[in-house]
Amino acid sequence: MKTWNQLFIRQGFILEEKSPNEFICTNERKENVEFLLTSLDVANVDYTFCDGVLTIARPPISEKQWLKAVDVPGRGVSESLGLEEPKVFELDTYMSGIIRELNRLGLRTVSCCDGHGEGLPRIYFDNQTNMEKVMQLFRALHANAHLLQSYPHRVTLRMNRERLLDLAENMRKVQIDWLEQEEQYIQKMLFLHTLEELLSISGESGNEHNIRSAVYEKLAPYVDRITTDQYGNLLAQKKCKTGHGPTILLNAHLDTVEAFAPGRTIVKQGAIWSSSEGILGADDRAGVTVLLEMAKWLDTSSFNGTIKFVFTVEEECGLVGARNLEEYFLWDVDAAIVVDRRGSGDIVTSCGTIQPFCDIRYGQFFEQVARDIGLTHWTCTAGGSSDTRIWAEHGIQSVNLSAGYEWEHTDNERLDTDACYGTVQLIQAVLTQSRDLSRMLRDLRRVDRNDLCYVGRNDLRRVDRKVVKVERVSKVKSKQME
Template identity: 85%
Template sequence: MKTWNQLFIRQGFILEEKSPNEFICTNEKKENVEFLLKSLDVANVDYTFWNDVLTIDNPPISEKQWLEAVDFRGRGVSEIIGLEEPKVFELDTYISGVIRELNRLGLYTIACCDGHEKRQPHIYFHKETNMEKVMKLFRALRVNVHLSQSRSHRVAFRMNREQLLDLAENMRKVQIDWLEQEEQYIQKMVFLQELEQLLSVSGESGNEEDIRAVVYEKLKPYVDHITVDRYGNLLAQKTYKTGRGPTILLNAHLDTVEAFAPGRTIVKQGAIWSSSEGILGADDRAGVAVLLEIAKWLDTSSFNGTIKFVFTVEEECGLVGARNLEEYFLWDVDAAIVVDRRGSGDIVTSCSTIQPFCDIRYGQFFEQVARDIGLTHWTCTAGRSSDTRIWAEHGIQSVNLSAGYEWEHTDDEILNTDACYGTVQLIQAVLNQWRDFSTMLRNLRRGDRNDVCYVGRNDLRRVDRKVVKVERVSKVKSKQME
């Protein structure tokens, strides 16, 4: 369920949120405020409006109900004349939020269409608009658009009109001065805002409902299928391009070791974040943020294959969510990437000296990719328990990557946000090399399975199959075991 603020942003109203049910309307045009109040009346929402302050007495309604309230026959016109701030009711219902955000950022428009489910949504920009900034913004937000060669100020969206609502919400996070920076800067700043939001939602082991709902809403636009299993794990899946590449499991856990202290704030000292009181919760909200960023990036990436997302519950009290995951979800998984490790450069390939997570060559692939993109500090190492153990027990080649936090489970917990974003970059680089990744996995399946190994820093040991046996469990064998 969207909040009132989200519903307003996605439709194009520019209000200042004072509280979840109270909004200051002084920065919005009179005509838009009048249309907003009229739409609330149509939706049978109780509110008061006094001295430019809107107070809503009802809980948020569904977005379907809200869209029905703001829509009417004949809504939307073909042109927005001049540089005057547009009126919401003059814009097509699904693109009004995007238009208002573009104009807020100084990227002025003159015409638009949300496609009406018959053609691609498109926007015509004012002749004085800097189209390089327009395209940089859309690339930074992972939006698949096409700039017309014949009409240089026309942009078409390769998406359905419902996705325009999500785009408007993402654009609200962008600040005007960001457009003077490089594309990657904008991407990182949006990522940090998402990370901060995730760190604001409490959810200790056994009480993950709120954070799961937030992650569900953020992930849903970017996957083909999404569900919550009977134990409470959040599962999702999407096939990209032809799907002929590998099937990769991406995993982080939703729970924190304890609830967040009421009223705590996030203290920022440059790239280092901490909590004013109690734990920060970067274990594993940082991992969750990384995977949500990957989900957004994948749509415009070169990756060809299938990605399965697993956000587990109750990891902190014994990997309970992962242990109770329905086995069928793992049957076709070729490899797993977990983001739930302290530090800034660890590729964890085993649980201490007890259990290997993968063949050494799998970990070395990540090392090589990191070096190729200039992240030379990433190194294979042994680690501690995590959900990675469960995927390895299913015979899946698995690694656990650093998420940037330190001193987890204590009041001294910190998060290096630069390191956290570096994990995003590493996973992107690995998935961009999906052909080499597939070849490496194929060679591992064909190679000598009598030996597996784990890696510690400057320490490579061979473990005989008689001691540790890690092999894929086939569907047939799984059925027999049941």
């Protein structure tokens, strides 16, 4: 469920939030405030408005209800905006938030259309607008935007109308001075914004409801399917391009070892974050944030294959969520990448000397990719227990990557946010080389076949700690998620 502030932002209202139900409207133009109040009346929402302060007397309604209230007859019928600050009711329902944000950032628009569910959304900019900055902004937001030479001031967005609302909400986080920086700077600032949001949501083992809801909402716009299984794990899937490449499992855990101290604050000393009291919770909120960033990146990436996301519960008390994951979800997985390791350059390929997570060549692939992009500190190593153990027991080539935190489970926990973002860059680089990754995984499967022994007519069993799929499983497609 969206908050009132999210509902307002996604429609393009520029208000100052004093509390979840109280907003200062003095910086919004009179016509937009009047339209906002009329829309609340249409939605039968009780409120008071006095001296420029809007106070709402009830919890937020669903976005479906809100869209119905603001989608007045004739809205957006004139696509020309003129040069003055646009009025919300003059803009298409699904485009209004983006247009208001672009103009807030000094990127002047003159016309727009949300596609009306039939064509592609498009935006026309003023001839004086710096289109290089426009495209840099869209790339930083992982928006599938295109600029044609024949229309140098028109941007076409290859996304459905619902995604436009999410784009507007993400655009609100961007500060004007960020546009003077490189594209990657904007991406990193947005990443840190999400990281701080997740570090503000407590959720110890067995009490992951709030963090799971927050991650669900952030992940849903970027995946094809998403669900919560019977045990509480959050599962999602995204098919990229043709989907003919490898199927990769991305995993982090939702729970922290204990609840966050009430009223604690995040202490920032440059790139190093810590908690004013108690644990920081970067184990594994850092990993969760890395995976959410990957989900945003996939639409505009060159990765060809399928990504499966698993956000597990109760990892800190014995890998319980992973152990209870329904096996069908793993049947077609070729390899797994877990982000739940301390430090800044570990590629964990085994649990001590007890259990290998993968063929060493899988870990070495990550080492080579890291060197290729200038991240020379990443090396294969042994590590401790994590959900990686469960995926390896299913015969999945798996590694656990550093997420940048240190001294986890203690009051001295800290997070190197630069190292955490470096993990994003490494995984992006690995998936960008999906063809080489797929070839390497095929070679490893050929080696595994030589180690198999038949126990029954249609059944293959575990041999020397290698788990292989039963023959019948190879003929069954991954079960559809409910």
